[in-house]
Amino acid sequence: MTDSVNRRTAASQKRRRLTAAAAKVLHEQGVERTTLADIAREADVPVGNVYYYFKTKDELVRAALSEHSAHLDELTERLERSPDPLDRLKALVEAWVGRRDDAARHGCPTGTLAVELDKRADGDLDAEAGAVIRRLLDWVAGQFRELGLPDPDGLALTLVAGYQGMSLLANALRDPEVMTREGDRLLRWLDSLRAV
Structure with missing residues (x-):
């Protein structure tokens, strides 16, 4: 391997570490409380390197x-391995x-970020966060569509809203069992749809 290829590989890996660190730290601390130094520390890179990749x-x-x-994408690709769309949805809840x-x-990594970004006066990052949630809604609606159920978009909204609600409440109450109980309720609801 040439030095040029090695440098590009190292740079790509460093950028990847910074991206993963940004997702983790922003989820844990929020946008306003997170500093570039926090992300550099999590990625185990000098803070000056952050500015090289992200201005x-x-x-x-x-x-x-x-x-x-x-x-x-990774999650939905893994779920797509199941031939049954209802099983895919249940695996999503699990x-x-x-x-x-x-x-x-x-809280939910994307949901909490979307809410926080919406409160900022500048930029369009809240719409970008909403686009990630929209992709989830579209995938879930596709599963309901494949099942031949009426109003697949409405059913998708119900399922994803259930997830966002249980994430919010689990976070607000600092009680992971909220997720367990409400997840069981969503699984029973999904099973009831097969009978329709």
């Missing part, structure tokens, strides 16, 4: 949203419940 905090927020989008401790501490 502003908003660029880091965009990178975090990209990371959330990539996680959504994945949400599996992150109950994190939700109780920090």
